Amino acid sequence: MSSSKDIKPPVIVKEFGAHHPINRMKDSIMNMLVDFGFEIIEGPEVETEEFNFDMLNIKKTHPARQMHDTFYINKKSNVLRTHTSPVQIRGMLDRKPPMAFISGGKVYRKDDDATHLPMFHQVEGIYVDQNVSFANLKALIYEIIHNLFGKDVELRFRPSYFPFTEPSAEVDILSQDGKWLEILGCGIVNPVVLNNCNIDPNKFSGLAFGLGVERIAMLKYGVNDIREFYKSNLDFLRQFS
Amino acid sequence: MKVSYKHLAKCIHSVPSINEISEKLFQLGHEHEIENEIFDLELTPNRGDCLSVNGLIRDLSVFFDTKLNQKYYDDRIENLSLDFTNNAKSKCTNISFLKIEIQECPQAYKGELDNYFKDLNLNKNNFFTDVSNYISYETGQPTHCYDALKIEKEFSLEVIDQEAKFQTLLDTEINLKGKNLVFKSDDKIINLAGVVGAKSTSCSNETKSVLIECAYFNPEDIIGKSVDYDIKSEAAHKFERGVDPTCHERILRRFLKVVEDHAEIKKVELFVESYDAFKPVRIKPDISKINSILGLQLKIDDIENKLTKLGFLKNKNFFEVPSFRNDIKNQNDLAEEIARIIGFNNIPVSKINIPKQIKKKEANIENKLKSLLIDYGFNEIINNPFVKAYSDQSIKVDNPLDSNREYLRTSLKCSMIDSLTYNERRQQDSIKLFEISDVYFSSGQKKRLIAIIASGRIGKNYQDFSNKINNKYLAKIIGEFTNQDTINIETISRDKMNSKINNHISYLEIETSSFNLNILDYQQIYKTPKSYQVYQPISEFPSSSRDLSFSIKDFDACKPLEDTVLSFSHEFIKDIFIFDYYKNENMKEIKIAFRFIFQSNKGTLKENEVNDVINTIIKQALSIKTVQIPGLKN
Numbered sequence: 001m002s003s004s005k006d007i008k009p010p011v012i013v014k015e016f017g018a019h020h021p022i023n024r025m026k027d028s029i030m031n032m033l034v035d036f037g038f039e040i041i042e043g044p045e046v047e048t049e050e051f052n053f054d055m056l057n058i059k060k061t062h063p064a065r066q067m068h069d070t071f072y073i074n075k076k077s078n079v080l081r082t083h084t085s086p087v088q089i090r091g092m093l094d095r096k097p098p099m100a101f102i103s104g105g106k107v108y109r110k111d112d113d114a115t116h117l118p119m120f121h122q123v124e125g126i127y128v129d130q131n132v133s134f135a136n137l138k139a140l141i142y143e144i145i146h147n148l149f150g151k152d153v154e155l156r157f158r159p160s161y162f163p164f165t166e167p168s169a170e171v172d173i174l175s176q177d178g179k180w181l182e183i184l185g186c187g188i189v190n191p192v193v194l195n196n197c198n199i200d201p202n203k204f205s206g207l208a209f210g211l212g213v214e215r216i217a218m219l220k221y222g223v224n225d226i227r228e229f230y231k232s233n234l235d236f237l238r239q240f241s
Numbered sequence: 242m243k244v245s246y247k248h249l250a251k252c253i254h255s256v257p258s259i260n261e262i263s264e265k266l267f268q269l270g271h272e273h274e275i276e277n278e279i280f281d282l283e284l285t286p287n288r289g290d291c292l293s294v295n296g297l298i299r300d301l302s303v304f305f306d307t308k309l310n311q312k313y314y315d316d317r318i319e320n321l322s323l324d325f326t327n328n329a330k331s332k333c334t335n336i337s338f339l340k341i342e343i344q345e346c347p348q349a350y351k352g353e354l355d356n357y358f359k360d361l362n363l364n365k366n367n368f369f370t371d372v373s374n375y376i377s378y379e380t381g382q383p384t385h386c387y388d389a390l391k392i393e394k395e396f397s398l399e400v401i402d403q404e405a406k407f408q409t410l411l412d413t414e415i416n417l418k419g420k421n422l423v424f425k426s427d428d429k430i431i432n433l434a435g436v437v438g439a440k441s442t443s444c445s446n447e448t449k450s451v452l453i454e455c456a457y458f459n460p461e462d463i464i465g466k467s468v469d470y471d472i473k474s475e476a477a478h479k480f481e482r483g484v485d486p487t488c489h490e491r492i493l494r495r496f497l498k499v500v501e502d503h504a505e506i507k508k509v510e511l512f513v514e515s516y517d518a519f520k521p522v523r524i525k526p527d528i529s530k531i532n533s534i535l536g537l538q539l540k541i542d543d544i545e546n547k548l549t550k551l552g553f554l555k556n557k558n559f560f561e562v563p564s565f566r567n568d569i570k571n572q573n574d575l576a577e578e579i580a581r582i583i584g585f586n587n588i589p590v591s592k593i594n595i596p597k598q599i600k601k602k603e604a605n606i607e608n609k610l611k612s613l614l615i616d617y618g619f620n621e622i623i624n625n626p627f628v629k630a631y632s633d634q635s636i637k638v639d640n641p642l643d644s645n646r647e648y649l650r651t652s653l654k655c656s657m658i659d660s661l662t663y664n665e666r667r668q669q670d671s672i673k674l675f676e677i678s679d680v681y682f683s684s685g686q687k688k689r690l691i692a693i694i695a696s697g698r699i700g701k702n703y704q705d706f707s708n709k710i711n712n713k714y715l716a717k718i719i720g721e722f723t724n725q726d727t728i729n730i731e732t733i734s735r736d737k738m739n740s741k742i743n744n745h746i747s748y749l750e751i752e753t754s755s756f757n758l759n760i761l762d763y764q765q766i767y768k769t770p771k772s773y774q775v776y777q778p779i780s781e782f783p784s785s786s787r788d789l790s791f792s793i794k795d796f797d798a799c800k801p802l803e804d805t806v807l808s809f810s811h812e813f814i815k816d817i818f819i820f821d822y823y824k825n826e827n828m829k830e831i832k833i834a835f836r837f838i839f840q841s842n843k844g845t846l847k848e849n850e851v852n853d854v855i856n857t858i859i860k861q862a863l864s865i866k867t868v869q870i871p872g873l874k875n
Binding site: 006007009010012013014015016017018019020022023034036037038039044045046059060061062063066067068071072073074075076080098100110112117118119127131132133134135136138139140142156157158159160161166167168169188190191205221222223224228229230231232233234235236237238239240241 | 267268269270272285286287288460461464465468469481533534535536537571572573574576577580581585586588589590591592593594595596597598611614615616617618619620621622623624625626627636637638639640641642646649659660663664667669672673674679681683687700701702703704774775776777778779780796797799803818819822824831833
């Protein structure tokens with residue numbers, strides 16, 4: 001029998017908390033992009049229509065501007081930003097090319113059902129320089145996707161439409177069960193947008209991309225219901241410690 | 242939009258397989274799913290021109306040799322004398338009416354009209370409405386059919402700006418509000434332009450004399466109407482995206498041909514008004530610009546060839562954009578057209594070297610705060626900002642989701658309390674949460690706040706288990722990165738909470754800028770992990786706990802007991818931990834107590850299910866020499 005002194009009390013298990021999985025995912029994406037050379041910039045969630053829509057070539061008649069899609073506040077004097085793109089506008093107005101920056105954070109759309117929430121998170125990036133091409137954009141997107149999902153993942157580019165980019169594309173990855181899953185939107189910055197930001201589109205061009213953080217977090221963590229992220233359920237949150 | 246594979250394939254000489262067409266549609270950017278040989282397409286909003294069989298065939302003609310063998314009514318059509326006034330010419334620049342009188346309505350359909358209903362498994366309505374729907378499917382141009390006998394001689398198109406009740410042909414009554422573009426007759430609304438017609442003038446199975454309206458409405462005057470009035474309207478979907486302003490007579494002649502194939506026509510007359518002649522967009526392709534946008538080395542012949550295939554008309558050095566393409570305006574648009582034909586996936590990648598930023602190793606106060614709180618067992622939460630409670634500083638949402646979410650929060654407190662009580666209802670007895678968020682005020686001010694809320698046990702290990710969270714505990718933690726004198730930890734009252742739990746609730750809310758940056762060494766806490774843990778679904782069923790307290794006389798038995806109990810696994814056991822430990826040197830005895838948390842993903846556990854598991858644990862534990870459970874009777 002051991003002496004009393006040899007007997008150690010049970011190890012005290014320290015309980016760590018956890019970063020919220022969405023913030024963890026957002027920040028890990030942003031850190032990756034900082035390593036690529038992007039600078040982080042920030043902007044307000046309460047935005048003007050000018051920055052949220054007009055400067056981004058989203059016309060007054062665009063469906064996204066309707067009351068059923070966008071949250072208007074204080075008697076339509078402002079909106080809750082519907083994407084992080086207005087931060088890009090602020091960034092372009094403040095700088096001169098070449099420039100490469102990213103912004104991430106909360107965005108708001110008037111949706112609330114099993115697959116859409118009124119608040120979610122985006123990370124967007126933009127790079128403006130001379131002769132930035134769609135071929136360059138593809139190289140960057142490959143790098144992002146390979147970093148996030150591994151070098152073996154199969155991806156495809158599909159033509160799409162965003163008023164602020166032209167050409168525009170959406171990128172899908174092939175899941176293990178053989179389904180294509182949409183991961184991000186991207187494109188060549190529309191010359192109208194460059195003009196709006198006092199950048200000469202005859203001299204400069206840009207690439208832009210945007211990722212939905214919840215979408216990527218759901219894929220990475222295997223979460224099937226987006227609403228789980230925002231219930232503040234400790235049984236859920238502690239799984240990410 | 243749903244399109245039958247058969248209807249596309251019959252317009253392509255080589256009759257490609259469904260997968261070949263699907264692949265090309267994806268390449269062109271026309272996302273879709275396939276079910277029972279039907280393409281369910283989700284087209285981008287700039288491609289209203291593809292919302293039809295003909296539109297898709299026009300796009301597919303860059304890959305396939307296509308044919309549109311549709312027949313048109315070729316005979317001369319008499320002019321229709323119509324007492325119609327367009328009082329909204331800026332909103333409707335082109336409008337035509339075709340009046341047809343037939344001998345009898347057909348008993349059955351044939352040819353493409355029959356195939357349309359059969360292949361897409363659609364319900365029929367009445368003859369003229371069915372032809373109108375088919376023409377819209379085939380050509381992309383919506384038409385509206387009025388029963389000619391139900392319409393007064395005089396009618397007009399105008400903008401109204403007053404509330405008005407409107408009985409739709411769908412048998413619903415809607416209350417028109419604000420500005421609306423409507424057709425009126427005898428001071429009654431007979432059509433919400435581009436969206437839905439009125440019941441009073443709609444066609445029926447008895448209709449033999451019809452007035453068909455074919456118009457171009459400005460998309461901005463149609464956008465949002467179907468959502469505002471909760472009407473599902475294919476026509477509105479097309480007008481919102483823009484239709485071809487030059488196609489009316491061709492469309493009406495096609496309409497007439499389909500009618501002629503089914504019924505004897507007694508009389509036909511046509512009314513055409515155009516107030517603004519269509520001027521095609523002309524663009525001179527800039528080869529170097531297009532190559533620069535795409536990162537390719539195409540020759541001018543390549544570009545011209547591809548644009549011609551899409552219906553662009555070469556006129557000297559310029560290309561005229563087809564009238565059905567309202568989305569093409571500049572070199573970037575042309576570049577996208579070229580890229581779609583080449584295939585985005587076929588454009589080679591070209592690496593870029595973004596100049597690396599010199600990383601500032603600046604301390605990030607939020608990362609420091611998070612690190613410290615996580616180290617003390619706090620979990621980060623994110624709440625949405627919409628609340629019911631408001632202050633005179635609150636921002637009001639003009640169009641809230643509901644009356645409980647009318648304001649933006651100016652404090653995080655309500656959301657934090659909600660999160661705490663949510664977890665208390667789920668039998669959590671140690672709750673430590675924090676949130677960092679911006680809040681916005683009606684004055685235009687913005688604050689970045691950190692809120693911390695804690696209640697219950699400090700921790701579950703045997704040192705902390707009996708200690709309850711109070712303001713002193715929270716102050717001690719906060720004291721590690723700021724001067725305690727400057728913070729005010731609040732006790733949240735439970736008076737208005739509907740809860741039997743009476744644990745103290747400590748709360749702190751403070752601007753993040755209040756904290757001193759130099760307390761902790763900066764560390765970059767977020768790294769892209771090499772692998773991600775896969776989340777385990779959470780049970781929505783209640784949990785229950787059981788405690789087992791053991792007495793050990795042989796100290797050497799303590800570790801085996803710990804190992805045996807802590808490593809015990811069962812589908813019902815969610816957690817096991819030691820919550821009490823005491824070594825009595827005088828009595829030469831160790832007392833150790835374990836707590837077991839039970840929960841199932843399948844249902845609420847019954848007493849006997851829990852007991853069975855506990856008995857198994859007891860049996861294994863008591864097999865270790867000198868281990869006893871005081872008071873346990875065999």
